[in-house]
Amino acid sequence: MSQKVLLNATEVQIALQRLACQLIENHDSFSNTVLIGIQPRGIYLAERLKSILELDYTISPIKLGYLDITFYRDDFRRSGKSLEANKTNISFIVENKRIVFIDDVLYTGRSIRSALTAIQSFGRPAEIELLTLIDRRFSRHLPIQPDYRGRQVDCIGDEKVKVCWQEQDGEDAVYLIKN
């Protein structure tokens, strides 16, 4: 197994700043916008963006929720491994809100498909956008594309992209892992 650094800590920081600015361009004061981090790995990215928007650009409060998609996945009983659920925590109303889904890596698009179904249980949002730190190009199984992306990556089947966060993994970095 070998691994290559795609983004180091500084580059992750630059990407986060840019993504935050792009969000501000489209959502201005965030008065009708909510952020939804996709469990389990999207929540760290979502928390980071929330704190950049609140601290660096004094837009507050930013509404942030966590959405778990386990019960909506299309590979239940098919993946060989059993699926473990995570906490969903959406303490606000999503009806008529502009939602930004936030996840670390966009790969096949199936997680986002599940998230689109899952969020409907909470109401009918005005619109949904997708923000992802890493966009694995040419690997989609479904017609889903991000509205905001940190970095586009080309990688082949057996390669894996791993996003590490300071608070969870001890460092900010993105690795390309080859088996």
Next chain:
Amino acid sequence: MNELSVNHLLGIKYITEADIQLIFETTDHFKEVINRSIKKVPSLRDITIANLFFENSTRTRLSFELAEKRLSADVINFSAASSSVKKGETLIDTVNNILSMKVDMVVMRHPNPGAGVFLAKHVNASIVNAGDGAHEHPTQALLDCYSIRERLGDVAGKKVVIVGDILHSRVALSNIFALQKLGAEVKVCGPKTLLPKYIEKIGVGIEGNLKSALEWCDVANMLRIQNERMDISYFPTTREYTQQFGVNKALLDSLNKEIVIMHPGPINRGVEITSDVADSKQSIILEQVQNGVAIRMAVLYLLASKIKHNED
């Protein structure tokens, strides 16, 4: 550990503490789901579940059916009263006929102890025991323990007394197994005639006096007298039973602490429990019912995840 150690839920006896904890963690998530405006998830949309009730039930049956529907499973219901069982069909034949209609899981209540275990050996489907005679009622015990965990933070180290007709109660036996596996201390209290002879052999204490039992415990689980299972007279009169083993407000107020009151239902108000106690804030009877749906969703979800997906 994110998988059950069993393919069927036949009784608490057959599962491990880790299984129970996994079911509880999954229940936490489903509790959140059933508090949403749309209370349904699509996980079991390609699973068909047969509810076979060879014995009467209201709560358990509705609870299972609701749990199944909230997981998007297809559901068929069957009750013995209106079926070919009356015409002399055997259990295996009945179930195999139903399974030939491509059913993946069976939820069964049956008057004979061990009916679920027997069925699991002979048919090819995942079996959930919804009560078999005076043997076990695992989902009830799970929801009882879950409700204790919710109210008191943890089950381990708690003292629980089960009061009433222990002899005929599947709820009592499943509760004893579940509570012990989770590290609680269990005593039973009731007329001598209604306590199983060898109950102490499984580490359960006996207390003849209700007041001392309540003084000892953190939680009291009040059971109903199961008249339908009594072939002989086990105590002189209902009135005498109520005087000795019925819990009322005055008795609870005379204790030097506040205990939690549970009841698996159906309640015979004025017999084992008075109305003011059943409806008091010490009672978690309605929480038990609410948790029942989430517990059953978790059990069905975890068992279904072990059914192999058929590619064709």
